[in-house]
Amino acid sequence: MDIIGHLPNKLYNCDETGLTIVQHKTSKVLALKGKRQVGALSSAERDSLVTVVTCMSAAEDYIPPLFVFPRVNMKAELLDGTPNGSIAIYHKSGWIQMDASCSSLENKFLPNVKPSKDDPVVLVLDGHYSHTRNLELLALVARENGVHIISFPPHCTHKMQPLDKAFMSPLKTYYAQAIENCLGQNSGRVVTHYQVGRLFGEAYNQAATVATATNGFRITGLFPCNCNVFQPHEFVSDANGSDFVQQDQNISITQIEDRESQPSCSVIQNNLEERPKNKWKRS
Incomplete structure (x- = not known):
């Protein structure tokens, strides 16, 4: 915060998410009673994921997204x-991929934000290998x-x-609704990669609001x-060494500490083995 002078327009969060063309909720199909095989409308391509990189700032500024399509040839x-x-x-x-992260920073983030060494910005990312192990991104570009x-x-x-807490959930909800509306208005057609951009655009315009960006940075404490x-x-x-404890919200810290202070099963078993055997035998 000292680097950016506590300015919200200098703090950004960037994250990527996957868009599927397989609808989550299939439409109803009418068929004769007793018919053994009933067809259903499904997507033309399964297990096909489109990655989109989104970015927003604490000052409600949204950077245009970058799409990664699972293709070899370019189609406008x-x-x-x-x-x-x-x-x-x-x-x-x-x-x-690593080159996609560099391309997103060079072609989208830098031209829109226009940072410099005299006017720096802070970009908060997750720990994906394309960010933390990308020397070109860290050294040459950033x-x-x-x-x-x-x-x-x-x-x-x-x-x-912030993006996970406030933006991704409504974005996915609006995107799923857009797919359902597309299938309802175009009966007999399926969703392909050529409809992803339009459907995502409709969902993005609904989710990318000023309140979403403000609440995302506020509830995460950034x-x-x-x-x-x-x-x-x-x-x-917890005692098993996991990262988080799935505890009831009503449980207190004292109860957790008391539970962790109790000896484990292995310690109890060792104490039992150290006890002297009973010399009396049953007659």
């Missing part, structure tokens, strides 16, 4: 209906342009990342900076 029609300024890259897997990259601790993005946004029991680890 894939960007029809997408938010203004969107770009697309292509990879056979459709997953985010450091030379005044972008300070900070990654979340492991297994904490569901509570600390801006305004709030170190006490999480309760103490959310940092307690």
Whole structure:
């Protein structure tokens, strides 16, 4: 916060998510009673994922998204209906790669934010290998342009990342509704990659609001900076060494500490083995 002077327009969060073309809820099909085989309308391509990279700031600024389509050849029609300024890259897997992260930062983030060493910004990312192990992204692109990259601790993005807390859930909900409406208006047709851009654009315009960005940074404690946004029991680890304790919200810290102070089964077993055997035998 000292680096950016506590300015909300200098704090950004970037994350990627997957878009599927398989609808979650199939439409109803009318058939004769007693018919053994009833057809259903399904997607033309299964297990096909389109990755989209989104970014927003604490000052309600949204960076145009970047799409990663699971293709080899480029098609301009894939960007029809997408938010203004969107770009697309292509990879056979459709997953985010190291070169895709660099392309997103160079082609979308830097031209829109325009940071410099004299006017730096902070970009908060998750711990994906394409971010933390990408030397080109960290050294050549970010450091030379005044972008300070900070990654979340492991297994904490569901509570600390603004995009996960406030943006992704309504985005996925609106996107699923757009798919259902598309299938309802075009009976007999299926959803392909050529409709993803338009359907996502409709969902993005509904989810990318000023209140979404503000609430996302506020409830995660990033801006305004709030170190006490999480309760103490959310940092307690259980006796098995897992990262989080799935406890009831009504349980107290004293109860957790008392439970952890009890000896484990292995300790009890060792104490039993150390006891002297009973010399009396049953007659």
